Structures are given as C-alpha cells and as structure tokens.
Amino acid sequence: MATIHEIAKKVGVSSALVSRVLNDKPGVSPENRRKIREAIREARYVPNALARSLVRQSTQIIGVVMDDLCEKYFFELIRGLQDMGEEMGYNVVFCSGRSRPDIKYRYVDYFMEGRADGIVAFGSRLEDAPLVRHLVKRAPHCVLIEGDVPGESFNRVRVNNTGGAYRATRHLIARGYKRICHFTGDMNYNVAHERLEGFLAAMRDAGVPVEDGTVIQSDFEEALACERMTKLIGQGRVPDACFAGADKTAYGVMRALIASGLRVPDDVAVIGFDDEAPDSRDMLFPGLTTMRQPLYEMGQMGIKLLVRSLTTPDAAPQSVVFEPDFVMRESCI
Amino acid sequence: MATIHEIAKKVGVSSALVSRVLNDKPGVSPENRRKIREAIREARYVPNALARSLVRQSTQIIGVVMDDLCEKYFFELIRGLQDMGEEMGYNVVFCSGRSRPDIKYRYVDYFMEGRADGIVAFGSRLEDAPLVRHLVKRAPHCVLIEGDVPGESFNRVRVNNTGGAYRATRHLIARGYKRICHFTGDMNYNVAHERLEGFLAAMRDAGVPVEDGTVIQSDFEEALACERMTKLIGQGRVPDACFAGADKTAYGVMRALIASGLRVPDDVAVIGFDDEAPDSRDMLFPGLTTMRQPLYEMGQMGIKLLVRSLTTPDAAPQSVVFEPDFVMRESCI
DNA sequence: TATGAAATGTAAATCGTTTGACTTTCCCGT
C-alpha cells in the first residue's frame, strides 16, 4: 500500500501538498493539483483512516452494540439508527452481542478504544446491568436504548412500557371484560417487568382483584405462550381477554385459542405490545391490536442525542421517553 | 483521555515499560508491574486502538458489508460469520448497504481505508457488479458471498443454485407431474437467474416442453407471487406442481392456492428454495419442501477463506461451492 | 575483585496522516 510520502516523492512535492489535495484544501497550484491527482489515481492510493483519525481525534463513526442482530424485532431500530446516522454524516457500524453479556462487553470496549466517536447500546436484559454501568461511566459519549442504571445520569431513550401496559389494560377493563389475564414477556428483561407493573396498576386502580393465575409467566417467543394458554383452556379457565407482554407472545396465545376452536376476539380479546412487523402470512390470524413502539423514531432519537453529546460535550444528559401508540385492529375492538 | 505517557510519568518510568505491562510482556520488575497496573486502573486508562493498529499494521477486525441487515434471510449467514470470526480471534463488525449500491460502496471503501484486515461482502444483485469488481481488484483481502465477476479470480463462496434448481425440478418430473411451472425470484439478483437456468435445463433434459406461461416472473416477497398465482387460478390454468425461486415466493404461491380452496400438495405440489427459518405460525401451512442453503456454513467458510488469505497472502484465491440439500416436507413428497 | 550473563530499564524510530509556522516566489502599485 502506498503512502502519502510516496505520492509526494513521485510528483516531487512535499507530503503536505498531497494532504491538501486529498482534503480539497486551498494552497495548491492547479498544475500540481492535477499532477498529484494523477499520481494518486495511478498508484491506487487510499489514505489510511487510522492515521487520519489519530491526528484528527475523530473517526466520524458511531458504533452500535445490539443485543442481537439476528432478531426481526430490531429491524426498525436499526433502520432508524442508520438513516439518522448517515444524515448526520457518520458511518454507522453494528456489532452483535448475541444476547451474551461477555460479548457485548468486548464490543463496548472495542468501540471505547477510540474506534468510534460515540456508542449506542441496547440493554434491556437485567443481566446487562454491570455492562451498562460500565458503559455510561467510562464512555465519554454514549446513548442507551432501553435499560437503566439507577443512580446514574446519562443519555437514554426508551418507551413508556408501564404507561402503555396501563392503557392497554384499562382499555380491556373499559370494554367490560371481566376475566382479564396477562401473559408476561421474558422476565429476564426490564421491559417485561415494566409491562407487568402497568398491568397490575391498571387492575388495582380499577378495583379489579388480581387472582391467582391471572398473571401467566411466559417469554418473547410464541411457543411457551401457546403451551400455557393451551393448558389454561384444558383446565377450563379460559379468560375473557388477554393482554400479552409482546406481539410474539400474543400470537402464541392466539394460536392456542384458534387451535382450540375459540374465536378472537368474540370469545377472547387479545392485545399485544410492540407492533412488530408481521409477515404477510399472518393475515390468516385476525389483525393484532397492540401498543406500537416507535422503534424507528427511537433509533433516530438515539443518534440525535449522541450527536448532541458529541458536538456540545457539556450538555446535560437527556432522557427521552416515547409514548407507545394504541393500534386497534381486529383482535380487540 | 489519558495516554501511555501520562501513565509512565505518573509512575516515574518510561512508556515502553507501560507498553510491556499492557501487552503482558516480560522485562518489567514485579514492583513496577504492580505500580503500573495500579496507575492504569486509577486513571481509567484505555489504550488507543488506532495508534496500536497503526504501528502493528493489523486491526484484528473483519468488516462485513451486507446487502441489508434487516432481512431475516441473512440471519444464519450472520451467525456463521460471527461465530467463526470470533473463533479465529477477530472482531466482526457489520455494515448494511440497505440494498443500495452507493452505500455499499461507501462501506467497502470505509473498510479498505485500513479499518479492517479483511472484508466479507455479500453481492448477489446484478447492479452490484461494478462494486464487486472494485472490491476484488482493490481490496488486498476479501471474500465474496454469492455474486460473480467474470474474468476475475478471487475468494468466493456460493451455492450451486443451478444444480439445486435442476434437482428440484427433476424431482417434480420424476414424481409424474406434468404441468410444472416456475415462479422466479427477483430477476435483479444473480441467484434468480441461476435457478431459472436450472429449471429450464431440467425440463429440457427431460424432454418436457416449456410452453408460454410456464415461467412466471415474480420476486422474493410473498405478495407478488400470491397475486400472480391467483391470476393463474382465475384463468383456469392451475398447474400440477410449482417450483418457486425462493421460500417466500413459495409461501405466496401456497397462500393463493389455499385461499382458492386448492390443497397442497394434493392439488398442487410446491417446492421452494432457501429453507429460510419459518416463523412458528407458519405451521398453519403444510411444511415447505425446499432446497436448503447452508448459510451458516457458508458464513463460516467465508471467514475461513479470508483468514487463510490473511495468513498466507500468496495463496491462490479459492472458490467454494456448496450443494443445497433437498429437504422433503409436506408440500411435495 | 573482576567478569559476564540475565534482568531491567530507556531512548528513539516508526506507523501514516494533518496542520500550524515558516519560507519562497511572484506579481502589483507606486
């Protein structure tokens, strides 16, 4: 690989001149500019970004550490990060921790070693807590999407899970449903706790007693929710309505209901959470009423907060909370 | 941010000593090693990876340029790249071109500027041709997954699409189906052409005439295939069997058939291509018989080829072709 | 008490850029 000095020598000028041409700066005669361009082309010279970033003290890179890249749920978030990042003039690169804290740790450090100007991390797993603390305490510029570190102040964007769950539950109560149950998401995640909390608060505020078996632990996959709902049906304890901690969970519930010959929403109403883009073949199910998370906008906002921190380093950290939208479809009207 | 010199000054030694401690090298007295470690901890010093990579002339990074990160199809490939990359001691970072050649270009250059030791790129779109040529001609170390550049020799891994399509089609012919049609994938992609070619070859070799309307152009989404098949049904031109250029295409076909009251495979047999992980709710369809692409293994192999190129730079470029597996499920037996 | 090897330490070059300070060149107006 050629260097700037070799180009300079070949043309017979100093390397400073070549640098000026490279960066489209003034102070080079048209004649020399032409000759230097020519030499660059023919030597297939590519400037070394490491050396450049080292002296410029800036990489124009935003590093994103995802919980898992292979998860449809994150698509809109990724898009939001990309679009806004590029709009702001940054390169956005992604790493995946594959839901393993140790790997996420590695990649957070990886970016902190000067390879990125700032970091966006996703951390909703409870076991991520030490990592997230590490991140917000040591990384000069970072934004956390979902997740929390009690006692620390930092840039974060999240969704009002508790409020969303509260509203969804209140909707069910207002529609006159009596036997309402909640299928939780994976309790290893923050959001599952927050949504459960919202559910319980709504029930309490409405004076509806929460009996045993009202809250059914499940996770973010369909299988477990389906199994648990099937069991419930077998025991003859079919509820009126069901608020699920995630869309996938809701699909599991619906699958169990439909398989047992029950109708949604006529026999049992179902509300989900997330508004994860359904495959087109989900049209075989009734459309899912759900609380939409504005993940695209959250990604955009994450970048905005990060860039603000980058450009005005003394700005106070900010916490942005998005309200989920109630999206009414067929599964609960 | 502290530097190695500040640590050295604080302890009262030279920076070379600190460097040795950082890299666990001998030549430091236990006493000094302890003091240096202590100073590093308390200053929260993190070595600068750019400076380090600059002098070491190596980043231990593999850059991956995907066609699109937000595409379920790529999940297994991503996992294969990650797992093998980390096993080989590299950090693997991902960029997404979002199916736009100009963005992919940017990210390829991005990695070529010394930010990665090698590049893995995915390029099956026809319009990627100039980009791919750019990549294999200028990047010292790269591997291409899918895609081709006639006349160039480079590291690549791909799947035998033509052969797979040939085998799938021959299977249909052997089962006695007479009116076989092919729904193509998106003809903007290499693979769609190769699979069509395999289909035509099998028909030709079996002496089955390919009449007008036998090949139906569609794409990699369900919607279009569904629409086209519905139209076919409306015209009373229902085939015996159908080979689809991708699983998603096949699902579109099946959806049209089932919606029209036809049974799969009794009325129409369907074979897909890819074996993309179906959502659990796809269980409502008959299981899809398909040609499985070993994407995970292809990702692993991509890394292996790249690392080989990195460690033995004079090795001849290699082209690895995977044979797809025939996976028989219910949609065609 | 030399002797020399092993252990420990330092200085300085290097990686490939950018950039501020400085010098040279050249042209213009008086």
Add this chain to the structure above:
DNA sequence: ACGGGAAAGTCAAACGATTTACATTTCATA
C-alpha cells in the same frame, strides 16, 4: 526599483501507541 501581500510550497511537530537497539543494574561465579 522596491515594499507589501497573496499564493504556493516546505518543515516538523503532533496524534498514541509499539519495538528495536542499546544502556544500566544486579548478582552469582570464577
């Protein structure tokens, strides 16, 4: 002919590490 100033060009110091070659200390041994 000369002073002044813009334009063009060069030099060398950064940036923050690693590493080679060399210097110093230690200490057991002859």
